[in-house]
Amino acid sequence: xxxxxxxxxxxxxxxxxxxxxxxxxxxxxxxxxxxxxxxxxxxxxxxxxxxxxxxxxxxxxxxxxxxxxxxxxxxxxxxxxxxxxxxxxxxxxxxxxxxxxxxxxxxxxxxxxxxxxxxxxxxxxxxxxxxxxxxxxxxxxxxxxxxxxxxxxxxxxxxxxxxxxxxxxxxxxxxxxxxxxxxxxxxxxxxxxxxxxxxxxxxxxxxxxxxxxxxxxxxxxxxxxxxxxxxxxxxxxxxxxxxxxxxxxxxxxxxxxxxxxxxxxxxxxxxxxxxxxxxxxxxxxxxxxxxxxxxxx
Amino acid sequence: xxxxxxxxxxxxxxxxxxxxxxxxxxxxxxxxxxxxxxxxxxxxxxxxxxxxxxxxxxxxxxxxxxxxxxxxxxxxxxxxxxxxxxxxxxxxxxxxxxxxxxxxxxxxxxxxxxxxxxxxxxxxxxxxxxxxxxxxxxxxxxxxxxxxxxxxxxxxxxxxxxxxxxxxxxxxxxxxxxxxxxxxxxxxxxxxxxxxxxxxxxxxxxxxxxxxxxxxxxxxxxxxxxxxxxxxxxxxxxxxxxxxxxxxxxxxxxxxxxxxxxxxxxxxxxxxxxxxxxxxxx
Numbered sequence: 001x002x003x004x005x006x007x008x009x010x011x012x013x014x015x016x017x018x019x020x021x022x023x024x025x026x027x028x029x030x031x032x033x034x035x036x037x038x039x040x041x042x043x044x045x046x047x048x049x050x051x052x053x054x055x056x057x058x059x060x061x062x063x064x065x066x067x068x069x070x071x072x073x074x075x076x077x078x079x080x081x082x083x084x085x086x087x088x089x090x091x092x093x094x095x096x097x098x099x100x101x102x103x104x105x106x107x108x109x110x111x112x113x114x115x116x117x118x119x120x121x122x123x124x125x126x127x128x129x130x131x132x133x134x135x136x137x138x139x140x141x142x143x144x145x146x147x148x149x150x151x152x153x154x155x156x157x158x159x160x161x162x163x164x165x166x167x168x169x170x171x172x173x174x175x176x177x178x179x180x181x182x183x184x185x186x187x188x189x190x191x192x193x194x195x196x197x198x199x200x201x202x203x204x205x206x207x208x209x210x211x212x213x214x215x216x217x218x219x220x221x222x223x224x225x226x227x228x229x230x231x232x233x234x235x236x237x238x239x240x241x242x243x244x245x246x247x248x249x250x251x252x253x254x255x256x257x258x259x260x261x262x263x264x265x266x267x268x269x270x271x272x273x274x275x276x277x278x279x280x281x282x283x284x285x286x287x288x289x290x291x292x293x294x295x296x297x
Numbered sequence: 298x299x300x301x302x303x304x305x306x307x308x309x310x311x312x313x314x315x316x317x318x319x320x321x322x323x324x325x326x327x328x329x330x331x332x333x334x335x336x337x338x339x340x341x342x343x344x345x346x347x348x349x350x351x352x353x354x355x356x357x358x359x360x361x362x363x364x365x366x367x368x369x370x371x372x373x374x375x376x377x378x379x380x381x382x383x384x385x386x387x388x389x390x391x392x393x394x395x396x397x398x399x400x401x402x403x404x405x406x407x408x409x410x411x412x413x414x415x416x417x418x419x420x421x422x423x424x425x426x427x428x429x430x431x432x433x434x435x436x437x438x439x440x441x442x443x444x445x446x447x448x449x450x451x452x453x454x455x456x457x458x459x460x461x462x463x464x465x466x467x468x469x470x471x472x473x474x475x476x477x478x479x480x481x482x483x484x485x486x487x488x489x490x491x492x493x494x495x496x497x498x499x500x501x502x503x504x505x506x507x508x509x510x511x512x513x514x515x516x517x518x519x520x521x522x523x524x525x526x527x528x529x530x531x532x533x534x535x536x537x538x539x540x541x542x543x544x545x546x547x548x549x550x551x552x553x554x555x556x557x558x559x560x561x562x563x564x565x566x567x568x569x570x571x572x573x574x575x576x577x578x579x
Contacts, residue, residue: 007397007398007399008399009397009481010393010394010396010397010398010399010402011393011399012393013389013390013392013393013397013481013485014389014390014393014394014405016386016389016390016445016446016447017386017390017409017446017447017452017453017456018405019446020443020446020447020452021408021409021412021447023427023446024420024424024443024446025412025415025420027423027427028419028420028422028423028424028427029415029419029420029423031423031426031427032419032420032422032423035422035423042426042429046430091316091319094312094315094316095316097309097312099309099313105316105320106568107561107564108320108323108324109319109320109323110560110564110567110568111323111327111557111560112323112327114506114556114557114559114560114567115553115556115557116509116510116512116528116552116553116556117510117512117528118510118512118528118529118531118532118552119531119549119550119552119553121532122531122532122535122545122546122548122549123326123327123330123546123549124326125535126330126333126542126545126546127326127329131342132341132342132343132344134325134326134329134346137344166322166323166326170571173568173571173572174571174572176572177571177572197308222414222416225416226416226417226418228512228513229512229513232512232516232532233512233532233535247418250418251513254421254422254425255425255516255517260422260426263422264422264423267416267418267419267421267422268419270416270418270419271415271416271418271419274414274416275414278414
């Protein structure tokens with residue numbers, strides 16, 4: 001099957017993707033780069049694209065809303081990514097116990113992550129309602145006067161983080177599969193050596209699932225920077241821009257104000273930020289990610 | 298931490314307790330949403346968890362308050378071709394990457410992996426402008442067409458997933474068919490695709506969820522109300538004059554339901570499909 005004539009047929013099979021790559025990825029990327037250095041009133045034709053050099057970028061670095069959206073996104077990512085990982089690992093460890101009914105628990109925990117984001121958002125708008133929402137009702141049982149959540153600039157972002165915690169199911173599933181790759185005999189050996197539960201967790205479980213943590217960290221960072229639907233539906237950036245996520249600001253610039261050049265420049269800055277963070281995690285990984293295969297070499 | 302069943306000790310009881318408490322946190326908001334969807338408007342503002350009387354008509358009212366079936370139809374008009382396109386071209390490209398040795402394959406595959414990392418925002422604006430330029434905005438086509446080119450963004454992941462699986466199919470199977478005179482296309486259709494049922498089902502489910510959940514795509518491309526999808530329609534419901542929470546929650550449940558039903562039917566593929574994604578390690 002290795003003659004070159006039939007191998008050329010391989011191109012035919014990957015042709016759809018290849019065309020997609022050119023039409024929907026590479027082409028748009030080049031166009032987006034051109035736009036980011038241009039001013040364009042979209043209503044008129046392509047001819048009216050005007051090269052303005054670094055003007056968009058200069059304007060962005062003087063734009064208070066750019067910094068605000070960056071701040072919101074950073075706070076969200078820095079709080080929620082580690083928080084979600086810790087919570088997911090703990091639940092995954094519990095769900096990895098060998099006992100009856102675990103399958104049932106796994107289903108329950110995973111369920112929220114298949115619910116459409118719009119539906120989840122609607123549900124939580126109601127839950128966060130200060131007067132008749134169930135959250136403040138529950139806090140009331142402990143004598144806590146709950147805040148106005150989505151209407152309060154000090155709490156709105158926190159509310160979205162709390163809501164996110166509710167839907168960490170798919171991260172849990174990924175950890176669960178990571179945990180199932182940890183050889184049982186290591187735990188037995190640990191137990192024989194007199195290691196307690198916590199010792200076994202920190203010396204066996206945690207190091208062996210570092211590749212999964214690594215994967216989830218990268219996905220978490222990318223996801224955090226692309227957060228959109230929930231913020232759009234629940235707060236639309238408010239109150240007082242306290243939930244103006246970067247992606248939401250980008251959307252407003254592009255599809256509300258139709259400032260495509262500016263928005264394209266914003267999207268490239270986002271790309272660079274995500275790339276830097278991803279590279280940072282990848283570069284740091286040699287210090288903390290442990291691959292089981294490594295020590296056999 | 299896997300501990301065997303015979304020593305069901307204190308720490309395990311504690312673990313079980315935590316799991317039950319966690320499940321309650323997951324389930325209570327859902328149950329409360331269901332219960333709210335069955336209340337009278339007056340009861341919504343009260344603080345009883347369960348409705349006094351179950352007002353099932355909230356559901357029929359909600360369906361009438363927004364053009365629910367029109368939105369459902371729109372969603373399906375997008376969903377069906379997208380599923381066909383994504384699964385078909387995904388399998389096709391995966392086969393190409395799994396079984397052929399053409400020049401530049403390694404580089405192209407690396408590019409494929411790299412596109413998974415590319416934030417959709419970078420291509421969002423120019424792709425929108427492209428469709429606007431050819432006059433296709435406010436139609437379903439911008440939401441459908443990319444599926445036939447391996448899919449936007451998520452497409453690369455599908456191809457990767459199916460390819461990984463196809464590489465595990467013994468080469469002898471398709472090679473013997475080749476010797477018997479089958480051509481590449483026949484091998485793909487008769488042997489590789491049917492044998493790859495598992496990842497193809499997983500990809501179909503993810504695609505269904507992707508379309509059912511998609512919000513930003515329809516938001517950008519569809520301007521007129523009669524073209525709205527369910528997800529978009531629901532969000533507009535909230536903005537309507539004086540929100541009736543019971544009806545809004547009924548509509549919310551209706552949109553959740555197909556996703557939840559599919560999840561319960563196909564949970565095996567779902568959970569396995571997601572677990573496979575963690576196999577992509579550094």
